[in-house]
Amino acid sequence: MTDAIILHHYDGSPFAEKVRLMMGLKGLHWHGVDIPNIMPKPDLMPLTGGYRKTPVTQIGADIWCDTKLIAAELERRHPEPTLMKGGPGMAYMMSAFTEGQMFWTIAGLVMGTIADHMPDAFHQDRARMRGAPSANVDKLKAAAPLHREQLKPQLDWLVDLFADGRNWVAGDGPGLADLTAYHPLWFMSRGGRAVRTMLEPYPVLTEFMARVAGIGHGTFTEMPSAQALDVARTASPDAGRGIAENAEGWSEGDTVAVTPTDYARDPVTGTLVTYNGGEIAVRRTDDRVGDVVVHFPRVGFAIRRVS
Template sequence: MTDIILHHYDLSPFAEKARLMFGIKGLAWKGVQIPLVMPKPDLMPLTGGYRRTPVMQIGADIFCDTRLIAEELERRFDGPSLMAGGLGLANVVSGFAEEKLFWAVAGLVVGTNADRFPMAFHEDRAKMRGGSGNVNLDKLKAASGMQVEQLRPQLGWAADLFRDGRSFLAGETAGLADLTLHHPLWFLKNSGGEAAAVLDDYPALPAFMARVEAIGHGEMSEMSAAEALDVATNASPEAGRGVAANAEGWKAGDAMAVMPTDYARDPVVGELTGYGGNAITVLRNDDRVGAVAVHFPRVGYALRRAG
């Protein structure tokens, strides 16, 4: 079977979510370290412009966004299910944990550690959010107090989920919903200092995190970016899954641009080969690797006609 390849960096909270998916499934996988900031010259040939972390590669098929990565792992691989409590629970938790909670955590972590991050990091993240890239470190630091105000009630809500003594959100079995709640907390804890200390007032959360982290990351081995590009070059994308009849007017073969609807809105241009269920697929050709299929979730991503 073709290797699972994860393009990630160690400190990425969303990559930690994906790594724990491999742990639940008990999978072996290859890890390719990518830069924290643009440019990412060895990732762009695969994604066509998508720059978020992580990205999963299987042959010449490229899967973007951890929600779709989870569904693809569940589709392809037997073993323990990622869907304890159901996909609906995971997506409802995502609406809380990966939006308000995550951005409050990120604001606090970056604000309290502003001087520890290189300016290139701050500028890159400002551009991701649609800004000019100009950064005022004093404002970032000053905003951390507001982030704590926003974060504490949300941590209280999260802790309340375990008030009845359950181990995981769906009971005694970990699933995608738990990994979705865990990774913003993991980012907070790993930041250290005064940001991480906020967790001390909610002991149910560190206990929950310890249970999740005991899952591990499966069996990981390193792969170079060059080797991953060679894998794509020597493979062919899987056949497109077709365009559903109720595809909002899109047709197979349409030249499309796909982009996130919130931030890092870099378009990926290609030929539409899949639209239905929870996924969008565009087929693109790259001078470096040839034909690749890039897959996105439908929710949170917009289609536009190319050009």
């Protein structure tokens, strides 16, 4: 069980859908732990040390945060079939657009359109994630028409990727670039009819979405959160992958805090064991799980010393 892939997720998370499709593309078996879509997340925090975004992937006592790093680790452990059609640069550049500007345009449109149907606890949680003291639902609703207009040319840009008749973004088969382009559209398609109809003038995109959805999620079994904690407690985390020579003054054993640079800026504090390539990792100890190593990508995360 210590080698099992455990995905901490909830059904409606678009970023979790991206990882579920990674599992499907690689034909993997995995275990799913259902987590709340808002705080508190009492059975996730012992593993992550405070990181609250969804999803999180666990293998034994190692915890991977952020879908870019999850993809890289799945590729390392299960290289075939590859996620990296067209190379990692293609997928990561696609991520910079679809998971940045485009995703937040879609999120603003969806949340503003269905705001009256969402519980106040959800609105307040997402406001705290953005660093706001409280939610302003009226402002969310008022911004929806602007997001709608901003989204239209961005959808045109995606359509243009398929102008030469290709089925996939970066090759003769699906890869991470496709999953990265797909999951914001998936989130949009689940945002109610008023949002979903925006896709109707774009048959190229709806056909693309059907192809990606056909990849599936691999095979999976549900796992209680308590069992995932047991897996971590009985496993030993990886030793770490060392510190790069040009590591900007960082040394193995430094006490550091790692924080997302965009939102949900909850720091994770631990002992630095990896600052190498595209990864930062820290070792930490929790009473419920013992020693774990939490892995983050360098891009999109800040590191600082803790005295």
